[in-house]
Amino acid sequence: MTEAPLLDIRSVSMSFPARRGLAAVLGGTKPRELKAVREVSLQLQSGETVGLVGESGCGKSTLGRCIAGLYKPTSGEILYRGEPLHASENRAEAPRRVQMIFQDPYASLNPRMTIAQTLSEVLSVHSLAKGRHNITERVDRLLTIVGLSPKLQAQLPHSFSGGQRQRISIARALAVEPEIIIADEPVSALDVSIQAQIINLFIRLREELHLAYLFIAHDLNVVRHVSHRVAVMYLGQIVELAPSQELFRNPGHPYTNALLSAIPKPDPDQRSRAISLEGELPDPHSPPPGCSFHTRCPIAIARCTIEAPKLLEHAPSRWVRCHRAFEIRAHNLKPPSTIHT
């Protein structure tokens, strides 16, 4: 028997009621729904990092928040080692297993609490350390783990730089000794030189503490660097799931291909004037029929406008939701990124 995965997301959907105008409310119009996440299934193993990418509004943060328990999914289940993660009997335990780190370290720390207070609050709420001496010792250790000097613990957040604040947020998440960390754009507010420091910290902590990450980011270079596997989302659905290096080397979905070719490469010899993806994200309130991507897809055929493709395993560990999976590279005899100008 294989062991249950650390985290098993089974067909999770999350809808939000759309705001209605007064006339619609009085007229009794049925509220429209925004399906932010549509039947997403994903597994996370211990020590594994899965990157979650896609454009703003694709549902990647909503999925992260569902797992962290900040939203209750409309349907589907989230299992932790085979048990429901957020079941009522697990309410006290769940936050100790899954912790979340946010994009903006300025907004996620209380400006009136010293670093020591922020960290000791977590420790005492979860009864992880008792007595002043034990708490101080744990706070010192947490700060050391994330590369900050314990001497700084009496200071308030404003005296720290963005990178240091993100280290404090990480220390706070680690205080409860979680196994899973949902990191929602954890480095996108930071400058590149500082970003590299924090990415290295994430990787070091993963090795040392055997953490599993769901790493949500729009920067594909960052995701490529930290992830073992990558899931690409479009309008609430996973359209491709693959081992990171394979996905970047040979994208199977035309959307993944477009995302990759849109990354500006820091190489002036590989310039392209071709636009990688025309148009904008369709209105998520009424996703297009058939394949949601067909309105922007360069290789869409008649079938794509009628029949929604399923997420299928086209090669070992390579899941693609497309009627023409892996045809994009053949179609683009010259991928746009290599046309020299």
Added chain:
Amino acid sequence: MDNHPLLSIRHLTTVFEMPGRSVHAVDDVSFDIGRGEVFGLVGESGCGKSATCRSILRLFAGAPARIRQGAILFNGRDLLQLDETKMSDVRGAEISMIFQDPMTSLNPTMRIGEQIAEGLRRHQRLSGPQSRRAAQELLGEVGVSRPETRVADYPHQFSGGMRQRVMIAIALACRPQLLIADEPTTALDVTIQDQILKLLLRIRDEYGMSILLVTHDLGVVAQTCDRVAVMYAGRIAELADTRSLLKFPRHPYSRALLNSIPGQEEASAELVPIPGSPPDLSAPLAGCRFHPRCSHALAECTAAPPDLLMVRPGQATACIRHGILS
């Protein structure tokens, strides 16, 4: 033919006077932008790249900025000598600017068409109907579909990428010779960024204008700029044609920036971050401002700030150790 550069900045020094301290945001910065050139200004937050742009137009949004010295020659005329009335004739007409966040730079209570037409009436004295027709044309030109109906929409009815297109239409309205684009795609998704950058390049080709593009992303520089200046702590560290800078950086900071971009390597090798963080500009360091974080620093580096010197044709570097990086 006019061989003078369109814009020549000489020894620009801009200081923010805060209570009890002065922040030296731009310190002795000089560079030229040629006609039809896309010139990149890169660096991390607080390096002075935005302050440099704002100094050109003297748009400081109420910040206590003072341009202490220097000259900003635009078509040979020093903008710093112009009074506020003359300067407002330049803004939007000869030089226009777009910003990172198009939502906060558009007026939420005004129809898009009106916001585009406003500049045309102010600077080109077009009549109401003429300016409205021009606004609609401009909107189509920047890739907004159904411009005839969308001119009547308000900013909140546009997506982030479409708002940036509207900003570009406003900036282009009077056919400026220089467009200053301050992180124009930073708030956008990568696919939309790609569309906007290519729109800017197409406009440069069609209008023959010059673009000063501020960015923190060396990928954006590689894809769009002809020449580029790397700024660090208020000073230019290196100035070169894009290819030389990215292929043969001669300043340790430029090289370190390139090394800290993730995703370059196939395997997840450890990134090489730059240790420490940028200096506090209210208490300027003696010597080279990068020396506390530089792995090549010598005792001399703490003495005087190095001059920006030609190290190869088309490449100037402010580092006394540039030789070891060649």
